[in-house]
Amino acid sequence: MATIYDVAAKANVSAMTVSRVINNTGKISDKTRAKVKRVMEELHYVPNQNARNLVLQQTKLLFLLITDITNPFYTTLARGAEDAARKHGYRLLFGNSDENLEKESEYIQTILMSRVDGALLAPAGDPSLPHLQALRQHNIPFVMLDREVPGMESDIVLGDSKEGARLLIEHLVSQGHERIAMVNGSSSISSARLRLQGYKEGLKLGGLAFDDAYVYETSFGSISDLSEMEAWLDHLSPVPTAILTGNNILAVEILKLLRSRNLSVPRDISVVCFDDLGPYSDIEPFLTVAAQQAYQFGYMGMSMLIERIGDRESELPWHKIVLPAELQIRRSVRRLRT
Secondary structure, three states, X not given: OOOHHHHHHHHOOOHHHHHHHHHOOOXXXXXXXXXXXXXXXXXXXXXXXXXXXXXXXXXXXXXXEEOOOOOHXXXXXXXXXXXXXXXXXXXXXXXXXXXXXXXXXXXXXXXHHOOOOEEEXXXXXXXXXXXXXXXXXXXXOEEEEOOOOOOOOOEEEEEOHHHHHHHHHHHHHHOOOOOEEEEEOOOOOHXXXXXXXXXXXXXXXXXXXXXXXXXXXOOOOXXXXXXXXXXXXXXXXXXXXEXXXXXXXXXXXXXXXXXXXXXXXXXXXXXXXXXOOOOHHXXXXXXXXXXXXXXXHHHHHHHHHHHHHHOOOOOOOOOEEEEOOEEEOOOOOOOOOO
């Protein structure tokens, strides 16, 4: 039975080139590709997956590390990543950091030990830099999602956080709101910083002053104790007529808090958020949101990763994709101006 090395010898190419023809990866001329395929036919060569992976030094395993699997954004993103991985013959391992650097560090060690071919990950925040440096030092290709980390260049897929937040504030201002608060994620996360910038820019364009007392910073994840947020809301004077939340999880937390105080949305206070609520928004379309293309985040990010793995020997420039957010106007904003 012919081997990959037999094909390489007769075609006068390397075994790596034969593997790239089989896997349809890498930059190979049409002439070389045709020659290799012709020799494969002549020798009746049948590719062996294990041998193919050995030559390519691949396991056909990829790792997806996200920050919060309970967030519908990441759930949909994961589906897009899996679909792209399976399309290219890869299997997907999964980790959930819960926005926790220690847990993220443990998963980075898992990635390094499991010999995966690459990783698609949403960093916990700016302090994730040493984790990313460890991947780079061990030559593990990776693509970042949703968040940039200062000091690390890589392929990345981002949402237009600044513009999405600005659109939400612009909508609130158009409805007569002048006292708009914001509940946001940690300033150590690039997307949270950009959403805050969009909030400020929207206020400025609407002729409104920024007051940092109206911004509450917390985690992007679920909050077990809402007492501090409640105290912040109680001390705001004058009381805001609307609140922008930095993501959908925080929107749910705000709605819980308002409900516990017998406040109705939008009758008593309006709420808008960055990110949609996933499948629940189709069942009960309520919140006005800046919806992101969650599935495309995963699918495009995984496709970029697989391309990087296939061309790891070449020095391709880093790619940055920014996906726009779409304003979805629903029923959570009360019109104050007639």
